[in-house]
Amino acid sequence: MKWPANVQIKEVGPRDGLQNEKAFLSTEDKIHLINLMSRTGLNYIEITSFVNPKWIPALSDSLEVAKRIERVPGVTYAALVPNLRGLDKAIEADIEEVSVFMSSSETHNQKNINKSIGDTFPVLKEVVQEAQMAGKNVRGYISTVFGCPYEGKVSVNNVIQVADKLLEMGIREISLGDTIGAASPKQVQIILENLLKRYPIDKFAMHFHDTRGTALANVLMSLEMGITTFDSSAGGLGGCPYAPGASGNVATEDLLYMLHQMGIQTGINEEKQLEAAQFIQERIGRALPSRSLQVFTGRPAPTVNEGGE
Amino acid sequence: MKWPANVQIKEVGPRDGLQNEKAFLSTEDKIHLINLMSRTGLNYIEITSFVNPKWIPALSDSLEVAKRIERVPGVTYAALVPNLRGLDKAIEADIEEVSVFMSSSETHNQKNINKSIGDTFPVLKEVVQEAQMAGKNVRGYISTVFGCPYEGKVSVNNVIQVADKLLEMGIREISLGDTIGAASPKQVQIILENLLKRYPIDKFAMHFHDTRGTALANVLMSLEMGITTFDSSAGGLGGCPYAPGASGNVATEDLLYMLHQMGIQTGINEEKQLEAAQFIQERIGRALPSRSLQVFTGRPAPTVNEGGE
Numbered sequence: 001m002k003w004p005a006n007v008q009i010k011e012v013g014p015r016d017g018l019q020n021e022k023a024f025l026s027t028e029d030k031i032h033l034i035n036l037m038s039r040t041g042l043n044y045i046e047i048t049s050f051v052n053p054k055w056i057p058a059l060s061d062s063l064e065v066a067k068r069i070e071r072v073p074g075v076t077y078a079a080l081v082p083n084l085r086g087l088d089k090a091i092e093a094d095i096e097e098v099s100v101f102m103s104s105s106e107t108h109n110q111k112n113i114n115k116s117i118g119d120t121f122p123v124l125k126e127v128v129q130e131a132q133m134a135g136k137n138v139r140g141y142i143s144t145v146f147g148c149p150y151e152g153k154v155s156v157n158n159v160i161q162v163a164d165k166l167l168e169m170g171i172r173e174i175s176l177g178d179t180i181g182a183a184s185p186k187q188v189q190i191i192l193e194n195l196l197k198r199y200p201i202d203k204f205a206m207h208f209h210d211t212r213g214t215a216l217a218n219v220l221m222s223l224e225m226g227i228t229t230f231d232s233s234a235g236g237l238g239g240c241p242y243a244p245g246a247s248g249n250v251a252t253e254d255l256l257y258m259l260h261q262m263g264i265q266t267g268i269n270e271e272k273q274l275e276a277a278q279f280i281q282e283r284i285g286r287a288l289p290s291r292s293l294q295v296f297t298g299r300p301a302p303t304v305n306e307g308g309e
Numbered sequence: 310m311k312w313p314a315n316v317q318i319k320e321v322g323p324r325d326g327l328q329n330e331k332a333f334l335s336t337e338d339k340i341h342l343i344n345l346m347s348r349t350g351l352n353y354i355e356i357t358s359f360v361n362p363k364w365i366p367a368l369s370d371s372l373e374v375a376k377r378i379e380r381v382p383g384v385t386y387a388a389l390v391p392n393l394r395g396l397d398k399a400i401e402a403d404i405e406e407v408s409v410f411m412s413s414s415e416t417h418n419q420k421n422i423n424k425s426i427g428d429t430f431p432v433l434k435e436v437v438q439e440a441q442m443a444g445k446n447v448r449g450y451i452s453t454v455f456g457c458p459y460e461g462k463v464s465v466n467n468v469i470q471v472a473d474k475l476l477e478m479g480i481r482e483i484s485l486g487d488t489i490g491a492a493s494p495k496q497v498q499i500i501l502e503n504l505l506k507r508y509p510i511d512k513f514a515m516h517f518h519d520t521r522g523t524a525l526a527n528v529l530m531s532l533e534m535g536i537t538t539f540d541s542s543a544g545g546l547g548g549c550p551y552a553p554g555a556s557g558n559v560a561t562e563d564l565l566y567m568l569h570q571m572g573i574q575t576g577i578n579e580e581k582q583l584e585a586a587q588f589i590q591e592r593i594g595r596a597l598p599s600r601s602l603q604v605f606t607g608r609p610a611p612t613v614n615e616g617g618e
Contacts, residue, residue: 001498001533181600184570185529189310210522213563213600214570217525220494224310243604245596254522261493261523287554289600291490291522295552 004228006265009252010044010175010205011037013280014065015080016249017237019049019056023284027061031068033283036276037234038072041268046078046099046231050086066093078139082113087127091134098131100124100171101141104158105148108179112143121165128169140171141207145191146183149242156194163195167203174204175231178218180242181211185221192225205229208250210289211240215250216258223264230255235277235288251290253277312532315574318561319353319484319514319540320346322589323374324389325558326546328358328365332593336370340377342592345585346543347381350577355387355408355540359395375402387448391422396436400443407440409433409480410450413468414457417488421452430474437478449480450516454500455492458551465503472504476512483513484540487527489551490520494530501534514538517559519598520549524559525567532573539564544586544597560599562586 014034018025025033030048037045047069053060062079071077078097081087090098102120103109109117128138144151145159163174176191188206195204206222206229208215219230232255238248256270274296281288281297323343327334334342343356356378362369371388380386387406390396399407411429412418418426437447453460454468472483485500497515504513515531515538517524528539541564547557565579583605590597590606 001494001530003495182570184567185310186312186571211600211604212566213519213522213560214525214567216523217529217567220526220529221310240604244607246604247600251522257521258493258523258526261491262495291520291556291598295520295549295555298553 001224003223003262003264004226006228007223007259008044008229009042009255009266009268010046010078010229010231011042011234011252012046012207012231012249013037013233013235013237013252015046015049015059016231017233017235019058020238020241020248021058021284023286024058025283027064027068029283030061030065033234033276033280034065034069036272036279038070038075040272040276041266042273043074043267044076044078046080049080050089051080051082063089063093066090066095081127081131083123084127084130087131087134091136095136097137097139098127099139099141099175100127101143102162103143103148103179104162105144105151105154107150108144108148111150117162124166125169128171132170138171139173139175140166141175141177142166143177143179145176146178146187147180149180156191159191160194160198163199167199173202173229175207176204177207178209181209181215181240181247183208183218184214185217188218188221189225192222192227196225201226202228205231207231209240210236210247210250211243216254219250219255219258234273235281235293236290237280237284237288247289251277251288251293253290253292253296257292310533312571312573313535313537315537316532316568317353317538318351318564318575318577319355319387319538320351320543320561321355321516321540321558322346322542322544322546322561324355324358324368325540326542326544328367329547329550329557330367330593332595333367334592336373336377338592339370339374342543342585342589343374343378345581345588347379347384349581349585350575351582352383352576353385353387355389358389359398360389360391372398372402375399375404390436390440392432393436393439396440396443400445404445406446406448407436408448408450408484409436410452411471412452412457412488413471414453414460414463416459417453417457420459426471433475434478437480441479447480448482448484449475450484450486451475452486452488454485455487455496456489458489465500468500469503469507472508476508482511482538484516485513486516487518490518490524490549490556492517492527493523494526497527497530498534501531501536505534510535511537514540516540518549519545519556519559520552525563528559528564528567543582544590544602545599546589546593546597556598560586560597560602562599562601562605566601
């Protein structure tokens with residue numbers, strides 16, 4: 001079996017993780033978390049999202065977080081921006097790379113960003129152009145690639161159409177998101193086979209959620225297809241807004257464990273990453289879904305009946 | 310990618326799961342659990358272990374459980390037996406297939422069954438012979454194939470030597486156990502490549518633990534090597550005696566989800582299996598590690614600080 005020798009992990013916990021946690025972290029804790037992450041060997045951290053705080057109040061201090069974290073040379077600090085207003089804040093905060101996002105299913109796009117897929121393209125195009133004029137790389141997330149919480153199956157053609165448009169705009173890399181954690185290795189193979197007929201492999205990163213335990217199997221399939229960039233989240237932070245109690249992003253520590261055991265280099269220190277995850281687990285106040293973190297902390301699993309039968 | 314069309318799942322939750330749970334289940338609950346499992350489409354359930362109750366008090370009612378469950382035609386009811394005394398009870402209980410077990414690492418074998426590897430063979434040989442004379446199939450578990458909690462790495466040669474001896478005895482199938490949940494797909498490939506030089510693929514089943522989240526990735530690798538039999542546990546029951554708070558066996562529901570999404574048939578109804586897992590989760594009184602079960606029950610994850618803060 002041929003696997004890549006090196007993989008880049010993009011840590012999205014401070015953004016994709018925290019935006020889905022019920023517990024609100026203090027600004028100090030967010031800054032401390034990102035500072036810990038900057039010392040693990042990670043070279044890419046998506047630190048926040050510059051969205052309207054009305055939508056995601058958990059990240060309403062994004063500007064302060066971005067300004068006050070320690071910037072470690074060699075680490076790219078990235079953030080999500082939905083529109084020009086968000087982009088302005090990201091530029092003000094000296095963010096190096098911005099990400100835009102949309103869905104490959106009409107209903108999810110409508111519910112998530114209040115526009116049709118067709119109406120989303122011109123808005124993103126404007127953001128991409130202005131970001132590029134400001135000298136920023138732009139990354140694009142496509143959600144619901146492997147299934148939509150409203151529509152179920154999403155056709156490969158939808159994904160291809162959205163990818164075409166985003167790449168036309170000059171987006172450097174597309175992160176293919178398994179928003180509801182429904183992907184199987186077979187689906188990964190089908191989607192990637194289709195995309196790779198049109199584009200080189202380095203245009204794509206994979207963004208798996210471990211909602212049904214399949215995340216690392218999907219990573220393995222992606223590696224076999226040649227993918228070398230994966231998104232993950234410290235501790236497996238963040239749940240699934242469509243499945244209460246379910247797991248969120250694949251945990252960075254579990255991903256690291258598998259890659260390193262397979263002889264694939266990431267440049268990240270597993271123990272330091274576990275310490276960052278342990279810190280955030282203590283602050284969040286619940287056992288995070290990361291399997292490796294539970295081994296590391298050696299904590300007996302909490303009981304279902306919180307505070308008495 | 311070539312995957313098998315059909316896979317057999319051997320449900321080991323009532324034995325391997327329950328023997329590692331702190332909570333003791335009532336005999337009635339065990340019987341109810343097995344009766345639920347018998348109606349999911351599973352055709353193989355390892356229902357208990359006939360070991361000395363001093364070692365595993367959680368399973369001290371094994372004889373009663375085995376006698377009182379409803380036997381559904383087409384389902385094989387199996388049990389673990391360490392020695393002739395255990396075999397006698399299994400025969401008395403009309404168990405159809407018995408499993409013997411040993412380790413591929415000297416220290417784990419010594420600590421687990423109080424004998425050297427060399428001294429274990431004659432004991433097992435006697436059990437296998439008598440079981441066969443009684444018309445029973447015998448299955449063999451090899452523990453610590455992918456790592457030992459005491460010795461760390463286990464050499465492939467150790468595994469081959471133990472497999473050779475067990476197959477010589479007439480054991481029908483060997484279940485290769487990742488006792489501490491440390492395996493990676495690369496290791497799976499190496500071990501299986503070595504064993505398949507000597508034996509046909511249908512001599513082996515894989516028994517993964519999801520301690521570090523890699524279980525389904527290891528399943529995928531095994532499928533690619535041609536394996537068609539996997540052990541798993543309802544709800545991911547059972548922890549790891551060497552890592553407090555860690556996950557146990559790969560959850561049957563997560564395995565089913567992945568296999569079915571890949572178009573691989575198992576004959577098992579996912580929803581019925583989830584209902585069996587939900588029943589046992591409620592009786593155990595803690596959130597079980599199965600990801601799919603948490604989606605199914607939609608239960609918010611329990612807090613870390615039980616009753617405090």
